[in-house]
Amino acid sequence: MARYARHYLDRGVDFDFALDDAAPYAAKAGVEQFAPPEPTQTDFVIAPGFQLASLVRGDNAEALVYVRNFAGTQLWETTKPQHWKQYLRSRRPAPLHVGVNLPGKWKIHAWDLDTGEPQQQSLAASGTLDFGATDHDFALYLHLETGSETAPK
Numbered sequence: 001m002a003r004y005a006r007h008y009l010d011r012g013v014d015f016d017f018a019l020d021d022a023a024p025y026a027a028k029a030g031v032e033q034f035a036p037p038e039p040t041q042t043d044f045v046i047a048p049g050f051q052l053a054s055l056v057r058g059d060n061a062e063a064l065v066y067v068r069n070f071a072g073t074q075l076w077e078t079t080k081p082q083h084w085k086q087y088l089r090s091r092r093p094a095p096l097h098v099g100v101n102l103p104g105k106w107k108i109h110a111w112d113l114d115t116g117e118p119q120q121q122s123l124a125a126s127g128t129l130d131f132g133a134t135d136h137d138f139a140l141y142l143h144l145e146t147g148s149e150t151a152p153k
Contacts, residue, residue: 004029007036010070012044012052012098043101045128049094060102065140067098096131098140105145113137 001017008015022028027037044065046052051070056063071092078084100106106123114136122145123129131138 001031003034004036006051009051009053010046011042012046012054013039013042014054014056041101045097045099045101047095047097049092050096052098056102060104061144063102063140063142065098065142066137067096067140068137069094069096069135071135091135093133093135095133096138098129098131100125100127100129100142102142106142107145109141111139113139 004015004017016025018025018028027039029035029037043056043063044052044054046067049069049071050067052065052067054063054065068089069091071090071094073087074090076086076088100123103125105125106127108121108123108129110119110121110129110131111117112119121129123142129140
């Protein structure tokens with residue numbers, strides 16, 4: 001399951017794990033063999049070196065997005081207060097571009113989760129957000145601008 005999670009987070013693809021009835025899902029994969037189905041369309045496209053998880057409202061009018069820098073995992077050890085080993089995420093600066101494949105004109109509120117710095121911008125359908133080279137994590141809130149031709153009624 002972790003391998004599937006990493007695969008889809010690296011691609012910015014929404015996914016879910018179904019432990020009981022997987023019937024409502026259009027694409028399915030088992031745990032016996034790693035064979036992730038590739039989606040025909042994605043709401044977001046994330047740059048290499050980052051992972052993306054999103055929650056898009058059913059009518060596509062709003063979205064919450066978490067973007068994190070991910071350069072793999074690394075074993076960390078400490079001896080205080082006791083000996084402890086764990087694998088933690090590594091970061092490495094990389095160009096951060098987030099493609100938005102949702103219809104309409106968007107108002108984007110972005111927060112740099114490392115500095116707390118907020119920023120706002122607008123984006124047309126199939127546009128790309130550019131945050132430059134960074135190793136920071138970001139939270140994004142997207143909502144359709146008033147008057148957008150695809151705003152829900």
